[in-house]
Structure formats: structure tokens, C-alpha cells
Amino acid sequence: MxxxxxxxxxxxxxxxxxxxxxxxxxxxxxxxxxxxxxxxxxxxxxxxxxxxxxxxxxxxxxxxxxxxxxxxxxxxxKERNILISKESVPNRPRYNLKAIKAQLTDDVHEKIQSFKKWMEQKRYSENSIKTYIHQLEIFFGFYASKAPEMISNEDITSFNNEFIMKHGLSPTFQNQTVSALKLFYERHYCQQLQLENIERPMKAKPLPKVFNKPDLERFFHAITNPKHKMAMMMIYSCGLRRGELVNLKLEHLDSKRKILSVINSKGNKDRIVPLSDRIINKIKEYYHTHKPEQYLIEGQFAGTPLTASSLQKVFEKAMKKARINRPYTIHCLRHSFATHLLENGTDLRYIQELLGHKSSTTTEIYTHVSRRSLQNIKNPFDDLEI
Missing domain, CATH: 3.40.1170 (MutS, DNA mismatch repair protein, domain I)
Structure with a gap:
């Protein structure tokens, strides 16, 4: 060792x-x-x-x-060297996750593992599989005394009240549980549960956070490492998700046709994004200097991708160096790409295609944060002679 x-x-x-x-x-x-x-x-x-x-x-x-x-x-x-003060902790009972999962019967455990293999064969994302299996193990561990085929809508409501709400768990946890059960029962029990009648928590609808142009320029100037700067430039110039960037291979770039192919993205969809002449020149300059072997942005070892956590550290370091104190995230670069396109007059339907959104409703949220669109609104106060 x-x-x-x-x-x-x-x-x-x-x-x-x-x-x-x-x-x-x-x-x-x-x-x-x-x-x-x-x-x-x-x-x-x-x-x-x-x-x-x-x-x-x-x-x-x-x-x-x-x-x-x-x-x-x-x-x-030792006794905890950092204790949580009684004033800061809500008086909520804690649960033992390991003990709950240990209650699973062999039959239910086998069904869940079979469901996991089915999700893998259907090419669900690794995160979706991990989340759904986690939710199912907790739910059926909680109802260890009941066979899955005996579970009713009332049991799901009780689980929400007696476990999720009791332990102060998030609305996301609640939604994930219902979604996991819905797919599990469709697969194993031909939709015996009428899950469409289950109440789901209201979803928050926060507006996307968008970099203003001065902050964006300061952010890029703060990155001195060429590989790290190339990574962030690709995310912004192509509207990429973090996972799409780290999985981007050299074979996905076509400088002659000036396009980037985003392969097997969210929802197992592919899409094509145009590359500007300027970003193509940046890519060529970076390639001749760093000579990546397989991925455009490689990690510590040749032929391996940069990890998402490493990308996060790069982002945080650049934000700190640029002294930008706004609550931006890496994903805000993608939001900024879409919003700036809209402000430059790009049709919303094209932006939908570039981002890979299934529904135009998802893309329309950017109309709410477009500065130019808001500035075109005439305030009725201006017409008053006061």
C-alpha cells in the first residue's frame, strides 16, 4: 500500500x-x-x-x-468534535438507511435487481438508475411486511406522510419516489397502481441565472490554463451540459463542416451544434499545443476524460480569481449561451434545437430573462406628465 x-x-x-x-x-x-x-x-x-x-x-x-x-x-x-447546536437543528427524527434497506426480502431484492438490469439495458443514465434503485429500496424496506403486489395508493400517501414529511425530506425526494414506483410497477405489475392519482409536490420554477457580458469576459480572462479555458469556452460557445463536455471526443468535431455532434446526450438524444470560425481556430490552436488522444479535454492521464469534479474546481477557482460574487454555476454558461443568442435575434426554435430541448416550453423560459426583450417593453409610467 x-x-x-x-x-x-x-x-x-x-x-x-x-x-x-x-x-x-x-x-x-x-x-x-x-x-x-x-x-x-x-x-x-x-x-x-x-x-x-x-x-x-x-x-x-x-x-x-x-x-x-x-x-x-x-x-x-471520539465524541463529535463539531456538534450541531440544538437551536440550528429541526426536531426531526433520524432514520437508519442501512437498517431500512436490510429489511428487504430476498424476493423484493431480486425484483429490484431485475428492474436495475432492465434499466441498464434500456440505457437509462447512470444517475437515473442509481436514484431509482435507491428510492425503491427505501420504499420497499419501509413496507417490508407487505408484498409489492399488495401496495396501494393509500400506502404511497402514508409513506409520504410517515416517512418523507416526518423526516423533512425534500420535494425532489418525493417526486423521485413516485417516478421510481411508476416505472417499477409498469415493468413488473402492468401498472396495477393508479399513480396518476398520487399527489406530487408543486415544482419550483426558478429563472435561469445568466452571466452578463462583463462578468463573462472577466471569468474567461481569469483562466490561464489553456486546457481549462478551452473547456469553459466549449460549454459557453456550444451550449453544452457539463456531462456533454467531459464526454466530448475528437471524432465528434468536424472542422470542415463546422459542426459539433453531441452524442447520446440527455434522453439518449444526439444533436448537431454549429461551430463558429473563431471557436474552430481556438480548437485547432489548442489541439496542436496539447495533442489530446481521444477526448478533446482530457484528464490527468492521456486518453481519459476530465472528471466533472475537476471541471467544477476549475470553475470555482476562476470565479474566485475574477472576484465574481454572483451565484453562478457551470450550467449558467449554457443558460447564458441561450439567452445571448435570443438577445442577438436568434429564433427560439433554433435555440431549442441547439440546446437539445424536447419541448419548446423548456426553451421559452429564456424569454423571461432576455434583457433586450425586457428593455423593449414601454413602461406606462413614462407617458404620465408629472
Whole structure:
């Protein structure tokens, strides 16, 4: 085992929830293995990976890194060195995720695994599969005494009241549970449940956040690493999602036809995005300097893609260096691409195609944040002679 491969575990809190912090000096192998853990997240404020305490199992963690890294769990032996104040924590009962999933019967576990294989064969995204299986294991673990075919709409309503609401879980958790059950029962039980009658929480409809032009220029000027700048320029100039950028291969670029092919994107759809002469020149300059082998933006090792977490660090570092304090995210570059196109007079139908939106309704949200459209509205106050 390499002597430098050490992982330090300790208790902490994040957003008023108890978590286990996972800190280590960056090692690619450890980083990639950590990403496989269910529920693991990166916290910008804590500057650490963490797993909710209810989802953390020390024995499983040890086994995952046996022979690869030394796990220092001294911080878990002691009393919590960072306690959550009673005033900051809502008086909500906690649940033991491991114990709930352990209640699954062998028959139900087999059905869920069969459903997982079916989702994989249907080429659902890795995130969708992981989320749906997680929701099903919790739901059927909660109803371990009932066979799936005996579950009714009333049981789902009770689960919402007695588990989701009781533990203060999010509307997203509630929606994901209903969606997972809907697909599971369609697959295994020919839609015995009338899930269309299940009440779902109202969805929030926040407007997309858009970079203004001065902030955008400061952001790009703050990135000095050519590879990192190329990554961010591609996201903005082509309206790419983060996953589309990291999976972008050289074979997807056609400089002669001036197009970029986005392959197997969200919803398993392909689309074509035009490349401007300026971005083509930037790509050629970058290619001749860095000579990537397979992916346009490669990671630490040749032929491997840059990870989404590395891309996030690049973005955060550039934001900090540019001293931009607005709540922008990487995805805001895609929002900005769409909004700036609209402000330049591009038809909304073309923008829909460029972004790969299934419905024009999704694209129409950009009309609400287009500065030029808003400025064209004449305020009736201006007509008053006062």
C-alpha cells in the first residue's frame, strides 16, 4: 500500500445534517473509488467530500479501500468534535438507511435487481438508475411486511406522510419516489397502481441565472490554463451540459463542416451544434499545443476524460480569481449561451434545437430573462406628465 494514501474520517454537519467528512491528499485512484459510494457529495464550504451519517457504514468503507489506502477513523472514535447546536437543528427524527434497506426480502431484492438490469439495458443514465434503485429500496424496506403486489395508493400517501414529511425530506425526494414506483410497477405489475392519482409536490420554477457580458469576459480572462479555458469556452460557445463536455471526443468535431455532434446526450438524444470560425481556430490552436488522444479535454492521464469534479474546481477557482460574487454555476454558461443568442435575434426554435430541448416550453423560459426583450417593453409610467 502506498504510504501517502491516507484517508481521514471525522464527524461534522452540513446544512444542519450530521455527516462524515472524508479528507485525503489527492490520489486519482482514491478519488475515482470514492465516487462510487452512494450518497457521497462534495461540499464547497467544508472543502471536503462527505457522506450523510445515516448512509455511512465504516465496515463497507474499510473493505472498499483495503490494500489501497490507510483509513484513519480516529475522528469517529471520539465524541463529535463539531456538534450541531440544538437551536440550528429541526426536531426531526433520524432514520437508519442501512437498517431500512436490510429489511428487504430476498424476493423484493431480486425484483429490484431485475428492474436495475432492465434499466441498464434500456440505457437509462447512470444517475437515473442509481436514484431509482435507491428510492425503491427505501420504499420497499419501509413496507417490508407487505408484498409489492399488495401496495396501494393509500400506502404511497402514508409513506409520504410517515416517512418523507416526518423526516423533512425534500420535494425532489418525493417526486423521485413516485417516478421510481411508476416505472417499477409498469415493468413488473402492468401498472396495477393508479399513480396518476398520487399527489406530487408543486415544482419550483426558478429563472435561469445568466452571466452578463462583463462578468463573462472577466471569468474567461481569469483562466490561464489553456486546457481549462478551452473547456469553459466549449460549454459557453456550444451550449453544452457539463456531462456533454467531459464526454466530448475528437471524432465528434468536424472542422470542415463546422459542426459539433453531441452524442447520446440527455434522453439518449444526439444533436448537431454549429461551430463558429473563431471557436474552430481556438480548437485547432489548442489541439496542436496539447495533442489530446481521444477526448478533446482530457484528464490527468492521456486518453481519459476530465472528471466533472475537476471541471467544477476549475470553475470555482476562476470565479474566485475574477472576484465574481454572483451565484453562478457551470450550467449558467449554457443558460447564458441561450439567452445571448435570443438577445442577438436568434429564433427560439433554433435555440431549442441547439440546446437539445424536447419541448419548446423548456426553451421559452429564456424569454423571461432576455434583457433586450425586457428593455423593449414601454413602461406606462413614462407617458404620465408629472
Amino acid at each position: 502506498p504510504q501517502n494514501n491516507k484517508i481521514h474520517l471525522s464527524y461534522s454537519s452540513h446544512r444542519d445534517q450530521p455527516v462524515v467528512l472524508i479528507r485525503f491528499d489527492y490520489q486519482h485512484e482514491i478519488h475515482e473509488r470514492l465516487k462510487q459510494f452512494e450518497g457521497i457529495r462534495w461540499s464547497k464550504t467544508l472543502k471536503s467530500w462527505y457522506i450523510p451519517e445515516v448512509a455511512f457504514d465504516l465496515h463497507t468503507f474499510f473493505e472498499a479501500f483495503r490494500g489501497e489506502a490507510w483509513v484513519d477513523y480516529g475522528g469517529l472514535k
